[in-house]
Amino acid sequence: MITAPRFCLIILISAISVFVVPFSGVCQEEYDYINISEPFMNKIPMAIPVFRALSEDGAEENAARRASGIMRDALAYTGYFKMIDRDAFLVDSANQGIVSGEINFKNWRDIGAELLITGGVRSNAGVVQMEFRMFDPLRQEMLLGKRYTGTAENQRKMVLRFCGEVINRLTEKTGLFESRIAFVGGEGEDKSVYVCDFDGKNLRRITDPRDIVVSPAWSPDGRTIAYTAYSDDQSNIYVCDADSGEQNLFAAYEGINITPAWLPDRPGMAATLSFEGDEEIYILTEAGKIDKRLTESWGVDVSPSFSPDGRRMAFVSNRSGSPQIYVMDLESGGVKRLTYEGKYNTQPEWSPVSDKIVYSGMKNGNIDIYVIDANTGEKSRLTRATGSNESPGWSPDGSMIVFSSTRNGPSRLYVMTAAGTDQRRLLDMEAQQKLPDWSP
Amino acid sequence: MVKRINIRFILFCILVLSLAAFVSCAKKPPESAVSQEKQQQVSETETTAEAEKTRQAQQEEEISEQELEARKRAEAKQRREKQKEEKARGQFLSEKVYFEFDDSSLTDDAREVLRRKSRWIRDNPDACIIIEGHCDERGTDEYNLALGSRRAESVKDFLVKTGVDASRLTTISYGEERPAVKGHNEDVWTKNRRAEFRFCSGK
Incomplete structure (x- = not known):
C-alpha cells in the first residue's frame, strides 16, 4: 500500500524529466582537447565500448548495446571525433569495468584513443538508470561522469543529454542534441x-x-x-x-x-x-x-x-x-x-x-x-x-x-x-x- | 327505200335539234345575261381579293424574310463580335510578358503586349485581373518569390500608367514554383520568366 504510490510517483516524475546525478570528484582541469581554430580538421580519436548491463542477470544487454550505438552515432555526427572501430579494441569491453579503478588505460592509449566513454545500464520495473563516464586515457583521469534515471522511452534522451555534456565539456557549446x-x-x-x-x-x-x-x-x-x-x-x-x-x-x-x-x-x-x-x-x-x-x-x-x-x-x-x-x-x-x-x-x-x-x-x-x-x-x-x-x-x-x-x-x-x-x-x-x- | 329512210332520219334530226333549241331558248334567255355578268363580277372580285391576298402574303413573307435576313445578319455580326471578343479575351489571357534573368524591368516587346492588354482591360470595365509573376528555376526560392512579385508589380505599374484603374489589378508571385515549361535549359528558362494574367475567381 505504501510502495505502490511511491513507485507510481517515480514513474511519473521520470516520464516528465530525466534525473541527473553528477558524480563527485570530476576533474575540471582545463585542457583543449579540441583545436578551436580548426576543430574538424584534426578529429579526436574516441573509443566508446559497448555499454554494460549492470544487473546481476544482465537483462539490460540489448538496451546497453542500443544506448552505446546511439551515443557513438550522435557524437560522430558532430564532426569533432574519429570513432575507433570496436574491432580494433584490445579488450573485450563487455567484461571490462566502467569506473576509473577498473580500467586499464594503457589498452586504450595503445589504440590511439584520446577520449574513452564507458557506460552502464540498470533497469528495474520500467525505470531505467544509465551512467556514463568520459576519461582521458593519457592522463588517466575522468573528465565527466553522470547518472540519469528515467523511463524506458527516455533512453535516447538520456544518452543525448550526456552527449550534450561531452560537447559542452570540450567546446563549451550547448544545444545541439536537443535541437530539431x-x-x-x-x-x-x-x-x-x-x-x-x-x-x-x-x-x-x-x-x-x-x-x-x-x-x-x-x-x-x-x-x-x-x-x-x-x-x-x-x-x-x-x-x-x-x-x-x-x-x-x-x-x-x-x-x-x-x-x-x-x-x-x-x-x-x-x-x-x-x-x-x-x-x-x-x-x-x-x-x-x-x-x-x-x-x-x-x-x-x-x-x-x-x-x-x-x-x-x-x-x-x-x-x-x-x-x-x-x-x-x-x-x-x-x-x-x-x-x-x-x-x-x-x-x-x-x-x-x-x-x-x-x-x-x-x-x-x-x-x-x-x-x-x-x-x-x-x-x-x-x-x-x-x-x-x-x-x-x-x-x-x-x-x-x-x-x-x-x-x-x-x-x-x-x-x-x-x-x-x-x-x-x-x-x-x-x-x-x-x-x-x-x-x- | 334507202332515200326515204335518209330523208326521214334527217327530218327527225332537224326536229330534235329544233326542239332542243326551242327548249333551251325558251327557258334561259332572260336570266342568262345577268347571271353571266354577275358571275363575271364575282369571279372578278374574287380574283382581285385572292390576288390581293396573295400579294399581301407575298409581301408579308418578303417582310418576314427581310426581318429574318436582318436578324440573321445581326446574329452573325453578334457571333462574329462574340468570337472576336472571345478571341481578344483568349489572347488577353494567353499572351504572356517575358523578362530577362534576374530582371523585373519591361522590355520593348513586353510594353507592346501590355499596351494591347491595357486596351482590352479598359474595353472590358467589368473584368477584375490578377497578374501573376513567375521566375525560372535558377536562383533561390525566397528571392525568386520576391522577384516574381516585383515583376507583377512592374506590369501593374505600366498598366496603371496607361489608364487602367489600379483597383482592378491584383498581383501575386509564384516565384519558381509554377513553371510554364519543364526542363533545365536556357530555352525553358526564357519561357518561365514571365507574367501571366487571369481573372479574379467568380468573374
Whole structure:
C-alpha cells in the first residue's frame, strides 16, 4: 500500500524529466582537447565500448548495446571525433569495468584513443538508470561522469543529454542534441512542413499538404514554426505548433507575405510584404499587425535574419542591381552592403553564437554556400559540389550547418560542420527536401 | 327505200335539234345575261381579293424574310463580335510578358503586349485581373518569390500608367514554383520568366 504510490510517483516524475546525478570528484582541469581554430580538421580519436548491463542477470544487454550505438552515432555526427572501430579494441569491453579503478588505460592509449566513454545500464520495473563516464586515457583521469534515471522511452534522451555534456565539456557549446530541424518536404501538390531531430531521426510531417509551402522558421523558444503557404491563391504567413501541428493564420496582407524571421529579443517577427506595391521588410507584432517598416529602398528587400542580440539584421536587397547581402543596424537604420563578389548572393543566416553569416552565392550558374564575417567581410566557401547548394542554416551551437543540395539529382537535405567538412545526407527520405531551418 | 329512210332520219334530226333549241331558248334567255355578268363580277372580285391576298402574303413573307435576313445578319455580326471578343479575351489571357534573368524591368516587346492588354482591360470595365509573376528555376526560392512579385508589380505599374484603374489589378508571385515549361535549359528558362494574367475567381 505504501510502495505502490511511491513507485507510481517515480514513474511519473521520470516520464516528465530525466534525473541527473553528477558524480563527485570530476576533474575540471582545463585542457583543449579540441583545436578551436580548426576543430574538424584534426578529429579526436574516441573509443566508446559497448555499454554494460549492470544487473546481476544482465537483462539490460540489448538496451546497453542500443544506448552505446546511439551515443557513438550522435557524437560522430558532430564532426569533432574519429570513432575507433570496436574491432580494433584490445579488450573485450563487455567484461571490462566502467569506473576509473577498473580500467586499464594503457589498452586504450595503445589504440590511439584520446577520449574513452564507458557506460552502464540498470533497469528495474520500467525505470531505467544509465551512467556514463568520459576519461582521458593519457592522463588517466575522468573528465565527466553522470547518472540519469528515467523511463524506458527516455533512453535516447538520456544518452543525448550526456552527449550534450561531452560537447559542452570540450567546446563549451550547448544545444545541439536537443535541437530539431524543420524543412519543406514533398513535391507538386503535396508539400508540407516536416520536423526531425538534429540527426534526422523522428521524422514527422506537421502541416497539411499544399502546393506551395516555403520558408519554415523556428520561434526562439523552439516550440512554434512560422512559414509561408499559398491558400486560395494568397501567399500567407502561418504559425504552427511544432508538436501538435495546430496552425493559425498570422499575416495575410495583399500581395506576398514571405520570409518570416522571429525577433530574437522580443515577441513578433520580421517578414517581406508587398501590399504597398514594393517588396519591403516590416516588423510585425505578435498579433501579426504592422509595427514598423524597416527597409526603404525601391526593389526587392527579402530574407531577414537577426544577430543573436537582435540589434542587427542581415537581409537580401537588389538595390544595387543584383541580389546582395546587406546588414542593417536597427537602432540607427544604417545599412551596409556585405557581399561584393558575384552577382547573386542570397539566403543569409546569422550565426546564433557569433558574427558570422552563412549564405548561398551563385557562380557560373552553380550555387554554393559561403560564410562571411559581418564585421570584416572576410569570407570562405564551404561547398564545392556540382548542382545547387542552398538554404544554409546554423545549428543552435553554431557548430554545424544544414543545407539543401541537388548534387545527386533531386533536392535533398545535407549537413556539414561549420568548417564545411563531413558533408552528408541528413535523411533517408524519398521525397524532395528543401528550405531547412535548425531550431534554437 | 334507202332515200326515204335518209330523208326521214334527217327530218327527225332537224326536229330534235329544233326542239332542243326551242327548249333551251325558251327557258334561259332572260336570266342568262345577268347571271353571266354577275358571275363575271364575282369571279372578278374574287380574283382581285385572292390576288390581293396573295400579294399581301407575298409581301408579308418578303417582310418576314427581310426581318429574318436582318436578324440573321445581326446574329452573325453578334457571333462574329462574340468570337472576336472571345478571341481578344483568349489572347488577353494567353499572351504572356517575358523578362530577362534576374530582371523585373519591361522590355520593348513586353510594353507592346501590355499596351494591347491595357486596351482590352479598359474595353472590358467589368473584368477584375490578377497578374501573376513567375521566375525560372535558377536562383533561390525566397528571392525568386520576391522577384516574381516585383515583376507583377512592374506590369501593374505600366498598366496603371496607361489608364487602367489600379483597383482592378491584383498581383501575386509564384516565384519558381509554377513553371510554364519543364526542363533545365536556357530555352525553358526564357519561357518561365514571365507574367501571366487571369481573372479574379467568380468573374
